[in-house]
Amino acid sequence: MSRTNVTIVDVAKEAGVSFATVSRVLNDGANVKPEKRARVLRAIKRLGYTTNLQARSLRGGRSHLIGLLVRDLGTAYIGEIMRGVDSELAENKYDVMLYTTHRHQAKENEYVTALTRGMTDGLLLVLPRHPEGYLKSLRQKKFPYVVIDHQGIDDRGPAVGATNRAGGYDATRYLLALGHRRIGFITGSMDLGCSRERLDGYRAALRDHGVAADAELVREGNFQQPGGYAAAIELMNLQDPPTAIFASNDVMAFGVMEAARERGKKIPDDISIIGFDDIPQAAQVHPPLTTIRQPLEEMGHRAAQMLLEIIEHPEQAAEKIELPTELVMRESTRVLR
């Protein structure tokens, strides 16, 4: 199968030069007579030569491959980020190796070894599940990586995230401005820095507006719709139920909407709901969801950019970027009656 590969030797023959010259043309290109270079280039085109990446990378060069480690496929959240990553990488002629965390929960260390020595020039980690283990060994090996949306976990490494605390604050403040005082909050997975920051923002906003925090009103979720639903049911079962619910992501907010509807509550007349992320779907549900927008695609973009930068200049200090979140007012929230 495909054993008809054109190698630099073939190109060299065709161009009448040594294969070392071909390699030079392919790489830095210094020290090659223009005329020979042209001959080589022509031969490459004629033969349809493509560099064999494994050979190059075996020899110690770049593989032009980036590993993308994600928790789970098929969520809009991940999808948006991947999109940004992919487009940036494509521009720089890098390809993407996809890894899903759930595959490898067991033996992380082995996993990292495979990741780092195997193939890729660098690693992009989107919200990894138990990152402490591998981030440490990545740092030890000085293997280029960037963490996406996981601030607070990895103090020392480069990371791209969003202003989660500010987002949590803004959402809550908005609800307060609408007159709500009993505001339910559904957290994300609490092992994630972003979840904790959103909760922090929520608490800070209440405090700043002189509203006493009520522990009853905070429920732990997991970023999944059923989790949002369940938490909302609990909240609505309270003696003094909230008039507004702030879910730590849009998907859980959809669960809240479900629960509200099931209880015969009109949105936003009987209950205001606000989400986080602004996945495309948020604008499409009914009523359109008020939410905190996170520039997911942009985050992917920037992370990829940063990683490429690190690969080029490994000495450079780790950078942390926080992209701004933004309140998107839609129709799932209204002034308290």
Add this chain to the structure above:
Amino acid sequence: MSRTNVTIVDVAKEAGVSFATVSRVLNDGANVKPEKRARVLRAIKRLGYTTNLQARSLRGGRSHLIGLLVRDLGTAYIGEIMRGVDSELAENKYDVMLYTTHRHQAKENEYVTALTRGMTDGLLLVLPRHPEGYLKSLRQKKFPYVVIDHQGIDDRGPAVGATNRAGGYDATRYLLALGHRRIGFITGSMDLGCSRERLDGYRAALRDHGVAADAELVREGNFQQPGGYAAAIELMNLQDPPTAIFASNDVMAFGVMEAARERGKKIPDDISIIGFDDIPQAAQVHPPLTTIRQPLEEMGHRAAQMLLEIIEHPEQAAEKIELPTELVMRESTRVLR
């Protein structure tokens, strides 16, 4: 960086055997004395050895890498398929290289070369955009591949799809059974076999039920929400507008819902809407969308399975699988008043 790699030579030293023996243990494992094997295994563990895939694959072996070529990231449709692919591949210790079509529209042939000789043992193509070009060269090179959800385009190659025609038929028949006679249809991208088959099914159902086809009622869409919206607006502007609309995928159906709502039409009282795919979101919109379920994750699963099979047994004849679609009745459709 990570230049501290443990190779089979290191393992061989540690175990006090030749490195060929290590290779044997790693591979078929035949002809190695149990005691030595044990020593090697122990050394591997102690040193944390991992096979260098590029070296192995350069030498002509398997890279244990599958290329996954998708049109676009971040749609629920692709996400579900990828999920199935990934879980099947993970079970068989294969990794995934992700390719997006949009990157490479220009020079497909070069692209295929890169794809096939570069790295991967096989290719999974999800709904490729202009597949004629590369499918041909894949076949020529006898490079293992499986096409997902693209029946009708590639006659000869292995493929996994769904019963699109039957799905189109069932959806239409259901609408007819509810009493609808003016049924609008919004197509997918007409360069895709699945789009044409769904349209076929729609037409066949009308014919079988003695309802004259009205060309006015068929609008071309593109599988995107705005396309569904625009087509729906056109349909509703007709002198004799449809009482039901069948969109060729759920995402366009969401666009139809948007349009209907904007026109003040209640769903399903004033207009029935049916989609295709049954992406998770379909159950979550309001009202929940009646749709034709396509087992996307299962399709990914089966395709990956089939590809692995082909890689093992290349002589085997190309197989075509069609997984059954299924009508999922929810609340966006009702009996015509």
Add this chain to the structure above:
DNA sequence: GTGAAAGCGCTAACAT
């Protein structure tokens, strides 16, 4: 400026 030669880590054919 250009070619020859070594070697990256691995597998497999060939010896023993």
Add this chain to the structure above:
DNA sequence: ATGTTAGCGCTTTCAC
């Protein structure tokens, strides 16, 4: 049953 050897395609000294 085990070791030796020759490359896979490439980059990179090192000569000339």
